[in-house]
Amino acid sequence: MPLLARYIQFSQTGGPEVLTLAETTLLDPGPGEVLIRQTAIGVNFIDTYHRSGLYPLPLPSGIGQEAAGVIEAVGAGVVEFAPGDRVAYAGGGQRAAQGGECGAYASHRLMLANGLVPIPGEIPDEVAAGTLLRGMTAQYLLKRTFPIANGMTVLIHAAAGGVGQIACQWARCLGAKVIGTVGSTAKAELARAWCDHVIDYTQPDWPARVRALTGGRGVPVVYDGVGAATFEGSLDSLALRGTLVSFGNASGAVPPFSPGLLSQKGSLYLTRPTLGHYTATREELLDTAADYFTVVARGDVEANIGQHYPLADAAQAHRDLEARKTTGSTLLVP
Numbered sequence: 001m002p003l004l005a006r007y008i009q010f011s012q013t014g015g016p017e018v019l020t021l022a023e024t025t026l027l028d029p030g031p032g033e034v035l036i037r038q039t040a041i042g043v044n045f046i047d048t049y050h051r052s053g054l055y056p057l058p059l060p061s062g063i064g065q066e067a068a069g070v071i072e073a074v075g076a077g078v079v080e081f082a083p084g085d086r087v088a089y090a091g092g093g094q095r096a097a098q099g100g101e102c103g104a105y106a107s108h109r110l111m112l113a114n115g116l117v118p119i120p121g122e123i124p125d126e127v128a129a130g131t132l133l134r135g136m137t138a139q140y141l142l143k144r145t146f147p148i149a150n151g152m153t154v155l156i157h158a159a160a161g162g163v164g165q166i167a168c169q170w171a172r173c174l175g176a177k178v179i180g181t182v183g184s185t186a187k188a189e190l191a192r193a194w195c196d197h198v199i200d201y202t203q204p205d206w207p208a209r210v211r212a213l214t215g216g217r218g219v220p221v222v223y224d225g226v227g228a229a230t231f232e233g234s235l236d237s238l239a240l241r242g243t244l245v246s247f248g249n250a251s252g253a254v255p256p257f258s259p260g261l262l263s264q265k266g267s268l269y270l271t272r273p274t275l276g277h278y279t280a281t282r283e284e285l286l287d288t289a290a291d292y293f294t295v296v297a298r299g300d301v302e303a304n305i306g307q308h309y310p311l312a313d314a315a316q317a318h319r320d321l322e323a324r325k326t327t328g329s330t331l332l333v334p
């Protein structure tokens with residue numbers, strides 16, 4: 001039965017004001033697809049890159065990567081899921097462009113079943129919707145991009161943010177001492193709960209503080225989702241042959257530089273990973289999600305939803321995220 005879905009769309013790139021509420025008709029799920037009634041939607045920094053045009057999308061477009069909900073109907077050939085199952089997704093499962101396509105910011109959505117993960121009984125929809133993308137990101141960064149070893153001291157930027165909160169807690173569970181950075185006194189108060197040391201990186205010469213905390217050596221790894229504003233300081237915080245894991249652009253994209261810089265600063269390594277490449281196969285996706293849900297269910301990582309907005313207020317959610325007003329993860333409620 002055709003169904004009217006509410007969703008957020010944009011027809012031109014720009015500020016949060018380009019996001020508007022619209023309606024679209026969803027048809028029955030096709031082969032390999034399911035229809036999801038969404039109960040909670042995650043707002044991620046990548047959504048702002050799509051909206052601003054930093055990561056271009058064909059327009060007009062829906063927006064959003066992450067949500068949770070209940071399957072209402074399944075298409076031909078879907079055997080892994082059935083109506084009534086609770087599922088979540090973070091990036092995967094988009095259908096090829098066709099009528100009625102919308103992003104995750106929607107009341108209902110048609111998705112390919114092979115991009116979905118089951119939500120374990122002990123994980124609430126809100127936690128899955130608001131933190132699966134960030135939690136899977138923390139999983140691959142800390143366990144696969146630069147695996148943390150027991151006793152290591154690591155630097156994690158934006159420690160009060162969505163990825164930051166999860167990554168700091170998980171890094172400690174893996175035996176690391178965590179130095180976290182934040183941009184305000186209020187966020188420093190918060191981040192002290194999951195960091196061994198908190199540094200305000202709006203203060204000058206914060207890399208000297210990292211060195212002071214590591215006996216002058218620097219850290220073996222920096223996990224940096226802030227980008228342009230922290231790039232040089234991150235390199236200056238690394239030990240000889242250390243690794244910069246540059247995984248985001250919250251302050252803007254890192255500008256071009258000469259590889260010689262890595263040599264001057266101590267024969268450093270640089271990688272620029274992305275979640276999709278670490279969850280490229282069905283097995284990787286399911287294992288990464290299951291690993292994250294396990295640490296949350298055990299209580300090792302507390303997945304904090306910092307703020308909720310109605311779906312229609314998606315623009316305000318973007319404004320607050322970009323103005324550094326948010327902590328933890330951000331949810332839209334359809």
Ligand SMILES: NC(=O)c1ccc[n+]([C@@H]2O[C@H](COP(=O)([O-])OP(=O)(O)OC[C@H]3O[C@@H](n4cnc5c(N)ncnc54)[C@H](OP(=O)(O)O)[C@@H]3O)[C@@H](O)[C@H]2O)c1
Pocket residue numbers: 043044045046133134137158159160161162163164181182183184187225226229247248249250251252273274275276321322323324325326327328
């Ligand atoms: N590569 C991947 O696979 C992947 C996956 C997920 C997320 N990411 C990236 O990870 C980063 C964190 O994502 P998130 O969704 O969890 O966001 P978030 O950390 O909750 O929000 C970004 C934080 O960055 C800090 N920041 C520093 N300078 C900023 C500036 N000029 N403008 C805005 N924020 C600034 C702010 O914290 P302070 O106020 O404390 O400075 C802000 O709260 C983003 O860059 C995102 O793109 C990458």
